Every structure is written in structure tokens, then in C-alpha cells.
């Protein structure tokens with residue numbers, strides 16, 4: 001397994017719409033392992049494939065606390081099939097927008113259909129942090145970032161700041 005460089009705002013790759021996974025093979029397992037290792041290293045609680053430059057509809061999540069055993073979860077071709085009317089607000093962050101945090105309101109509960117690494121259909125009803133994290137990650141698969149859910153004023157400020165930062169550093173994908 002290996003740690004991959006993270007794609008950072010304002011890289012246009014983050015705006016791509018990812019393609020469904022069709023092959024449940026060794027390279028897919030390798031990618032999911034690399035994504036988990038990259039997420040643990042960051043550290044983060046979730047990661048979408050596009051954040052390491054792979055436009056595939058796949059995401060990983062681990063909500064285990066530091067003193068708990070690892071609990072990696074892989075979601076392939078996930079689809080939200082039901083959203084609660086009830087909303088909840090979480091302070092969100094994103095590994096592709098380092099050190100920026102903002103409150104986002106989303107459905108409190110979602111039902112998600114997805115495939116596991118063997119291509120087997122699965123379903124989960126998620127609430128709390130898992131619901132928020134799944135929605136944040138599934139947004140990534142459609143090129144949507146959590147800053148798209150905050151006010152335009154705040155979003156413009158963040159994007160401007162990251163554009164400036166990008167000018168002072170070489171594109172991360174060249175830094176291999």
C-alpha cells in the first residue's frame with residue numbers, strides 16, 4: 001500500500017463527475033487500500049477516490065476514535081435512496097481544503113445503497129456523523145465540495161485564499 005498525494009483546491013480535478021466502478025479486481029483493492037492509508041496518514045475520517053486523482057465512484061470511511069481499533073469501510077457506487085426531513089448541522093472540514101472548517105446543514109439520516117469490494121450489494125441507514133460523512137463523500141463523486149453548501153461570500157473568500165496559496169506552490173501532482 002502507499003500514501004498518495006491529495007488533490008487540493010482549486011484543482012479542477014475536484015470538479016469532475018466520477019465514473020461508476022465496473023471491475024471488482026486487484027487494482028480496485030489496491031486503490032481502496034491506498035485510499036485508507038492516505039486517509040489515516042492525513043488524518044481524516046473519510047476520503048473519496050477523486051481526492052487522490054482517481055475519478056471512480058468509490059469512498060472510504062473510518063469513524064473509529066484514536067483509542068479504538070480501526071474500522072475501515074469501503075463504499076462503491078453509493079447512492080442515497082432516502083433522506084430524512086430532519087436536518088442536522090456539523091462543522092465540516094475537507095482534506096482537499098486544508099485547515100478550513102464551516103458548519104453545513106444536511107439531512108440528519110440517509111439510506112445508502114452501495115457495493116462492497118466483492119461487488120456485493122449492501123445497504124445502510126446512517127445517522128449522526130456517518131450520515132454527514134457519507135453525504136460529504138458522495139458529493140465528491142459528483143464534483144461537489146462542502147463549501148458549495150455555505151454562503152457565497154464565505155466560499156469566494158476560501159477559493160480566493162486557496163488560489164493565492166496555489167500560486168506559491170507547484171501543483172502537487174508534479175511533486176511525485
Ligand code: GNR
Pocket residue numbers: 043044045046047048051090091092093094095096132133136137140
Ligand atoms: O476528515 C474529514 N472530516 C470531516 C469532518 C466533518 C464532515 C466531513 C468530514 S470528511 C473529511 C475528510 C474529507 O475531506 N473527505 O472527503
Ligand code: NI
Pocket residue numbers: 093094095096136140
Ligand atoms: Ni472532503
